[in-house]
Amino acid sequence: MASSQDIPPLPAQPVSPAFSGPGHCRHASLASLRPPRQPGWRERLFPPRRPTLVLDPARCTGCGTCEAVCSARDGGPIRPELARVQVLRNEAAGGNFAVFCQHCLDPLCAAACPQRAITRGQDGIVRIDPRLCAQCGLCVAACPEAAPRRGPEGEILKCDLCGGEPHCVAACPQQALSFSPGKSAHWIKYLRWTVQTLAFLLLVVVLTGAVCSVRVADWSLACPLGALQNVFSSKAILLSALGAGLVLVVLALLAGRLFCGWLCPFGFLLDLAGKVLPRRLGEKLRLPAFLRNRLAKYGVAGAALGVSGAVGYQAFCAVCPIGTLCRSYGFQSTVAGAEFSLIPALALLEAGEKRSWCRYLCPVGALLGLCARIGLLKISIGASRCKKFSCMRCASVCPMGIISEQDLREGVSPRLNMAECIGCLRCVDTCPHGAAVIRFAWQKSTPAERRSAAPCGGCGAGPAGRKGGAA
Numbered sequence: 001m002a003s004s005q006d007i008p009p010l011p012a013q014p015v016s017p018a019f020s021g022p023g024h025c026r027h028a029s030l031a032s033l034r035p036p037r038q039p040g041w042r043e044r045l046f047p048p049r050r051p052t053l054v055l056d057p058a059r060c061t062g063c064g065t066c067e068a069v070c071s072a073r074d075g076g077p078i079r080p081e082l083a084r085v086q087v088l089r090n091e092a093a094g095g096n097f098a099v100f101c102q103h104c105l106d107p108l109c110a111a112a113c114p115q116r117a118i119t120r121g122q123d124g125i126v127r128i129d130p131r132l133c134a135q136c137g138l139c140v141a142a143c144p145e146a147a148p149r150r151g152p153e154g155e156i157l158k159c160d161l162c163g164g165e166p167h168c169v170a171a172c173p174q175q176a177l178s179f180s181p182g183k184s185a186h187w188i189k190y191l192r193w194t195v196q197t198l199a200f201l202l203l204v205v206v207l208t209g210a211v212c213s214v215r216v217a218d219w220s221l222a223c224p225l226g227a228l229q230n231v232f233s234s235k236a237i238l239l240s241a242l243g244a245g246l247v248l249v250v251l252a253l254l255a256g257r258l259f260c261g262w263l264c265p266f267g268f269l270l271d272l273a274g275k276v277l278p279r280r281l282g283e284k285l286r287l288p289a290f291l292r293n294r295l296a297k298y299g300v301a302g303a304a305l306g307v308s309g310a311v312g313y314q315a316f317c318a319v320c321p322i323g324t325l326c327r328s329y330g331f332q333s334t335v336a337g338a339e340f341s342l343i344p345a346l347a348l349l350e351a352g353e354k355r356s357w358c359r360y361l362c363p364v365g366a367l368l369g370l371c372a373r374i375g376l377l378k379i380s381i382g383a384s385r386c387k388k389f390s391c392m393r394c395a396s397v398c399p400m401g402i403i404s405e406q407d408l409r410e411g412v413s414p415r416l417n418m419a420e421c422i423g424c425l426r427c428v429d430t431c432p433h434g435a436a437v438i439r440f441a442w443q444k445s446t447p448a449e450r451r452s453a454a455p456c457g458g459c460g461a462g463p464a465g466r467k468g469g470a471a
Contacts, residue, residue, distance in 0.1 A: 382413025
């Protein structure tokens with residue numbers, strides 16, 4: 001048996017300069033304790049509510065009213081040490097923060113409890129059954145928010161939202177605390193699937209080849225990449241062709257890569273493949289490492305234009321999966337077997353990584369992304385209601401992988417690159433707290449944008465920490 005000297009020491013966890021309470025900044029390692037969870041079909045169609053208590057640190061003065069009300073909620077004397085909510089005060093930085101249970105969707109405290117005393121009810125509230133609790137303290141060690149804590153007599157104290165009507169919210173004189181019962185429906189998902197289905201039927205079945213080029217009366221629509229290839233191949237600028245290609249460019253300037261997330265027929269096929277293909281295929285069907293670079297699609301776009309100019313015709317259109325799919329329906333199909341084989345090959349990549357084609361290779365998305373970079377709209381993650389590392393559902397549903405889980409674990413508001421965002425709004429629809437919001441590009445939406453220096457929610461990343469927002 002190995003001695004204790006043979007066991008290498010665990011790496012030291014970073015300690016917050018502003019708030020160094022127990023459990024903070026340990027969420028990166030504790031996240032591995034979370035058991036794998038696959039929601040059933042009923043939960044996918046009707047996601048459960050997730051009630052939440054939200055603190056705005058900019059309003060909190062550290063008065064302790066919430067602690068006093070919480071400790072006396074059952075009619076006893078005011079004893080802040082018995083409160084389920086704990087106020088952390090940092091006079092040097094001039095910031096205050098309150099620690100309380102986040103009622104996680106998959107609570108780590110419940111996974112760590114050997115007595116099964118911690119359960120998440122149908123109302124979304126995580127409770128401790130005192131009849132089963134052995135006061136071992138494993139829940140205190142497992143919680144990344146340090147929400148469960150020991151009382152003066154060794155008992156485990158944890159917020160239960162007062163059954164759905166938290167007293168601290170009503171008592172807070174600065175209205176720094178707010179309560180939300182959670183969303184009852186995620187309607188954007190159903191709207192997106194409906195629009196994608198109708199767009200697929202229109203562009204593939206009704207108007208064959210419509211994405212490549214279509215003309216109805218005096219109105220024309222063309223792929224912007226195809227229009228540029230036409231210019232390079234013909235060595236002439238055709239204003240009519242450029243005007244038809246500008247339709248999607250203007251859409252990208254107004255709403256980002258909305259076409260990619262809502263209208264692209266090949267994107268719809270990739271989303272369907274992601275629902276059907278088994279995840280166990282995993283790494284076997286991923287792109288090679290040298291291709292998993294988001295700049296690669298700009299290289300593909302440049303190569304398509306260069307080759308078109310050299311050979312004298314629209315070279316990429318011959319292998320474009322979007323155009324191939326649009327030309328593949330009906331008796332007048334012009335798609336050869338080798339050309340059509342690209343579609344299932346690219347669709348299989350969904351088993352390894354969502355939207356691999358859109359992330360790394362699509363030249364049409366590259367052109368639209370350049371326009372979206374200076375577009376009018378943006379999506380902000382981390383408004384004052386964001387719960388960050390206790391949730392991270394926005395990062396798990398993003399098909400483009402642009403929401404940084406590392407930033408969320410560190411309590412920082414992620415900065416989204418709108419050139420990579422396809423505007424599917426999954427993050428907005430999934431967020432149970434309303435922290436993912438759509439804003440104009442010039443609006444300041446996150447706490448980091450509204451004030452230059454503020455302590456981060458729970459991790460103390462303010463002037464002395466890394467740049468980001470608090471929640």
